[in-house]
Amino acid sequence: MLKPLGAVSLLLLTSALVAPSLAFAQSAEPSVADSAEPAPEGPASVAADQPEEEEEVDVSFGGEEIVVRGYLDRNISKNAAQVVSVLSSADIERTGEGDIAGALSRVTGLSVVGGGFVYVRGLGDRYSLALLNGSPLPSPEPLKRVVPLDLFPTSVIASSLVQKTYSANFPGEFGGGVINLTTKAIPRETFLSISADASGNSETSNQLGYTYYGSSMDWSGFDNGNRNLAPALAGYLASGQRISAGGVDTKVIAGQLVTGRNAVVQRDNNLPANGSANITGGTNFEIGGDATMGILFNAGYSNKWRTRDTLQQTASTRDLSQKETDFQKVITDNRLVVNGLVGFGIEAGEHKVRWTNLFIRDTLKQARLGIGTRQATSPTATLLQQDTAWYERQLINSQLVGEFKLSSDVNFSFRAGYANSKREAPDELSFEYYRSNQASDPFGAVFINRLNNGQRGSAEVS
Missing domain, CATH: 2.170.130.10 (TonB-dependent receptor, plug domain)
Structure with missing residues (x-):
């Protein structure tokens, strides 16, 4: 009758199966006696031999340094x-x-x-x-x-x-x-990078849009003087008079404010694509014994177009069941950005001085043309709204930073800066033309603007 194997018997059987592979993997170099008489082959013979004692490993550093490297997480x-x-x-x-x-x-x-x-x-x-x-x-x-x-x-x-x-x-x-x-900081080596790109989109590029002349320098984001304060208006403001007094020639002022350059919206059936260019460069050179001076400059120009077809409505009732105004407007934006950066830096050992100058000018030239109705004016009449605008945003920033190590325990640093930002909107013109759509009106089929004389049409200049 077979008896079940006990724990001791199972352990001996497991050792017999595992030991041969371990002995074979840890075999040492054969001695001279072993080389004269070859050892019998096979796992069983190896298991029958007495296991050799593991040789102790003597670790000696021989006076060499132990280098421990650590890595700083700069995240x-x-x-x-x-x-x-x-x-x-x-x-x-x-x-x-x-x-x-x-x-x-x-x-x-x-x-x-x-x-x-x-x-x-x-x-x-x-x-x-x-x-x-x-x-x-x-x-x-x-x-x-x-x-x-x-x-x-x-x-x-x-x-x-x-x-x-x-x-x-x-x-x-x-x-x-x-x-x-x-x-950007001072460069460590001399470099020059020039890049340019062009882009477009299916809704604007080579499509219908609106613009106006403005001035011959509008493409640069700067005005050539056409949008400066009109001489007649400047004289009136300096005089201190009131228009209601009756002594001011308002026709001359209005004639200089509204001209063909800033008030006539033009149709452009093929708006140009977007474009931009950028140049960046820098160098460094030694001055004195251990001082290095670096120069970094950057200049960029961007000219982008965007046309939006919008629906603008207002309600005349609380439940939004009736519309007061209903206009479809097409808006074309021409955005021009000019930027420049010039930086100078000096490093002498652990002393650093950096002077950074930044100039940014962002200009938006906008033309809007819309057609729609207004219930308060006349439910059957059609109104045409025309708007032109010019917005300038400019930022000038100059900053001087110094860092000095006076001794092993004393550091001194300073920062001095000048910043100037401004926004100008010299010409915002808005006109509304009126078309009565009535057969009895001799001008019922055309848009007219009587400048509020007869309650047909209006004009605003900001």
Whole structure:
């Protein structure tokens, strides 16, 4: 009668099956005696032999150094005590955006409002703060505190840091978040980069759009003087008189304000494609014994077109059952951006001085043409609205930063900056033409504008 194997028997059987492979894998070099008489082959014979004792390994360092290498995690987002998001120059380039506002729209927790205003965590401009190299930026918008970041081309920004919680190294006037933009630093080697691109879209490029003459220099984003304050209006403002007094020649003022250059909308059946160009360069050279001076410059130009076909309606009743106005408007925007950056830097050992100068000019030339109805004027009449506008936004920033190591325990640094931003809208003209559509009216089939004389048509100049 067979008895079941006990634990001891099972253990011996397992050892017999495992031991041969271990002995075979740990075989040592054959000795002289072994070489004279070959050992029998096969696992069974090896298992029958007495196992050799494992030789002790003597580890001797021989006086050599033991080098322990550690790796520092430079990921600011992981190591910072605050909630931080960082976009490097490579990250910004991968977004494919032309301005920093578009690049920041890819960051979690940020939203872009109105084309260029970046809000942190959905909070408004009251709770956001924008910095350039650590210094506050003034806003060119008169009614907004936050800076429109679509002003900054990606070609002049080296990195962008978004901090959503407070820390002592930033001003305490923000409650939602701070966006710190860092411009490109002094180059380590001489380089020159030139790039240009052209683009278009099916709704704008080579399609119908509207524009107006303005001036011969509008393509550059600068005006040649056609939009300067009219001499008659400047004289009237300097005189201190009131128009209601009757001594002001308003016809001369109106004739100089409204001209064929700024008030006539032209049809363009083939709008041009978008285009941009950028050049960046830098070099460095030694001055004195151990000092190095670097120079970095950047210049860019962008000319983009956009046409929008919009439907604009307002209601005359609370339940929205009746329309007061109903207009279809075609809006063509020609946006021109000119930017430049020049930086100088000197490094002498652990002492550093950097002077950065930034210039950005963003211009929007806009023409609008709309047709529709207004119930309050006449339910059967057709109105034609024509608008032209020119908006200039400009930012000048100059910053001087110095870092000095006076001793092993004493460091000294300073930052001095000058910033100037402005927004100008020299000419905003709006006209409304009237067509009665009545057979009894000799001008019922054409659009007329009597400049409010007869309650048909209007004109406004801002």
